[in-house]
Amino acid sequence: MLLYSILFPIxxxxAILWFFYRYLKQKQSLATVILWxxxxxxxxxxxxxxxxxxxxARLFGITRGLDFIIIVVFLVLFYIIFRLYxxxxxxxxxxxxxxxxxAINNEITLDDEEDE
Incomplete structure (x- = not known):
């Protein structure tokens, strides 16, 4: 078994536990937790x-699995940038x-300056 097949699931x-913890502390919305x-x-x-x-990949008409993953990553990144913008x-x-x-509440009029 390759290192990434052990490391990435951990x-x-x-990350999933961290998002649920932030949701319980009311720092994340439920939609964000579900998406991540x-x-x-x-x-x-x-x-x-x-x-x-x-x-x-074949379901979406893409020939290679890695191409599919890269496209999905780009779509997610563009979505995140759009939301941030x-x-x-x-x-x-x-x-x-x-x-x-x-500025309106702290407006200084000329009459106020003359009184001093």
């Missing part, structure tokens, strides 16, 4: 049974609103 199980659990289960499956990737955009809008409110 890392995957630890499914992905880590595929890592376990493909590391123990490498031929399974070829079967999945959207989250950053929302945070930037919220920061702009807060800064505007603080």
């Amino acid at each position: 890392i995957s199980i630890l 659990t499914v992905l880590w289960l595929f890592v376990i499956l493909f590391s123990i049974f490498p031929a399974a990737s070829e079967r999945f 959207n989250r950053i955009d929302i945070l930037q809008d919220e920061i702009n609103k807060i800064v505007k409110e603080v």
Whole structure:
């Protein structure tokens, strides 16, 4: 048995446990935990049974199992980048609103400066 077929399942199980721990501490949503659990289960499956990737590849019309894994990894990475971009955009809008409110609440008028 190759080293990766022992090491990857151990890392995957630890990652799944970590996501469940973060979910129990209410730091992750259930959807995120499910998504990552499914992905880590595929890592376990493909590391123990490498031929399974070829079967999945054929289902999608891809010739080699490794090509299928690489395509899936890219899709997951693009999805994560898309989600991060959207989250950053929302945070930037919220920061702009807060800064505007603080600026309006702390507005200094000319009358205030003359009184001093």
